[in-house]
Amino acid sequence: MDTIFQFLLAELKQETKASDRNCQAVAGRLAEEVDRICTESKRIQDSGDVMEWAYALARHRLQQCLHYYRLGSRRGRVDLHSTLSAIVYRYINPAKSQYSYQARLTLIEDFLQSFYMESLNAFRRETKLDTSYRPKSMLELGEYMAFTERYGKRRIPLPGRRNQQLIILRAQTFSQQQPSETLVDMEQAAEGGMSEGDDAYKVASMQRLREQMVAQDQEPAEDSLRHSVVHELTAYLKERKQEDCIDYFMLRLQDLPANEIEQILGLTARQRDYLQQRFKYHLVRFTFTHRWELVHQWLEIDLEKDLGLSPKRYDRFVSQLTDQQQSLLQLKKEKRPDTEIAKAIGCTPNQVQKQWFKILEQAWEIRNEQSGASNPTDE
Structure with missing residues (x-):
């Protein structure tokens, strides 16, 4: 244990700006x-390699903690929230209720707030911390968020040699406990008026609606863009009657392994592979044609940033384009409509879209090559 502690302590001191005392406390708990x-x-x-296992576990815990530490408080919370939301999305759907997409998001928000408190209590209990403990430093917050993700994904044994993730079991219980849908008068909610005959749940619903109606805080631009991409892609798939692709997408958002996706969706490996290929097809069409501007802006690889390519690679990319494609690229940078571009380069708007698809695909390939390159002189 002392060897593992010294390893974790050295890594935390090197990778973070936390105080020595803070690093020692986190390293000790891990x-x-x-x-x-x-x-x-x-x-x-029984493996005969206990230390090898110990180092592997220590590295895993360390990387999870550092992942949230590097994201920071706001982005870390968003990342954790997205991960857990994707897991429970299909389970937060009370029976005999036709909840809208937005209403389900509100229920998920309510559920996760209670789950975070449960996770904090579990963290205090398992690390033998005081019941009043709350993470204060960024390193402690990263440690807690990493614990919460692992806590939610714990496999709980069930009868019949089955098992399920803890957060899914909690979500199913939460969903079953939801009362019937309550009709809320929008005007009354806006004014804050309540009548004596209103039950407690309706009063709470109206209060929450009122708070949402008068809230002034805006989402950070990055969070808003991510939400827009997820919403747009979900709507795109729904419009094409690809509900099973939506379920797959929600699970892929938090990077579940293939075997867990198969188990949750009730698919064989072959069926999951077929669904994955179908989802990839729609994802490519969405990314390169349907809403390419939104996706590229979110990934910070839009035209204003040379499609995410380094200067040398962008020059090479442009040199590989035909004269017509170079003209198309320039006109896209000038934000000309497709009909105007079609006239300028002598083709139809449909041909403009096809050529633009090829250009974006080529840039994507070079960008992937760039991310995997190890030669710094090429940058």
Whole structure:
């Protein structure tokens, strides 16, 4: 345990700006967890490589913690919220209720707020911290958010040799406990008026609606763009009657492994592979044709940033285009409509879209090549 503690402490000091005391506290808690897992796991004890397992677990816990630490408070919360929302989305759907997409998001928000408190209590209990403990530093917050993600994904054994993620079981219970839908008078909610005959749930619903109606805080631009992309892609798939692709998309948002996706959706490996290929087809069409501006802006690879290419690679990219494609690219940069571009380069608007698809696809390939390149002189 001391060896693992020293390893984690050294890494935290090197990778963060946290104080020595803060690094020691987090390293100690992570080392204790690794020691507990290795001690209690019969498979690890029988492996003959306990230290190898310990280092692997320590690195995994460390990288999860650093992931949220590097994202920062706001982006870390958004990332965690998106990950957990994607897991529970299909389970927050009370029976005999026709909830809209936005209404389900509100229910998910309510559910996750209570789940975060449950997770904090579990974190205090498992790390033997005081019941009043709350993460204060960015490193402590990163540690807690990493724990919350793992806590939600814990596999809980069920009868019949089955198991399920803890957060899904909690979501199913939450969904079953929801009362029938309540009709709320929008004008009355806006004015804040309540009548004596209103029950407690309706009063709470009206209060929450009123708070949302008068709220002034705006989403950060990055969060708003991400939400727009998810919403637009979901609507795009729904319009094409690809509901199973939407379910797959929600699970892929939090990077679940293939076997877990198969289990949740009730698919064989072959069926999941077919669904994955169909989703990729629609994703490519959406990314390169339907709403390419939105996606590229979100990924910060829009035309104003040379499609995310370094200067040398952008020059090489342009040199590989035909004269017609170079003209098309320039006109797109000038934000000309497709009908005007078609006249300028002597083709139909449909041909403009096809050529633009090829240009974006070519830039995407070069960008992927760039991200995997190890030669800094090419930048």
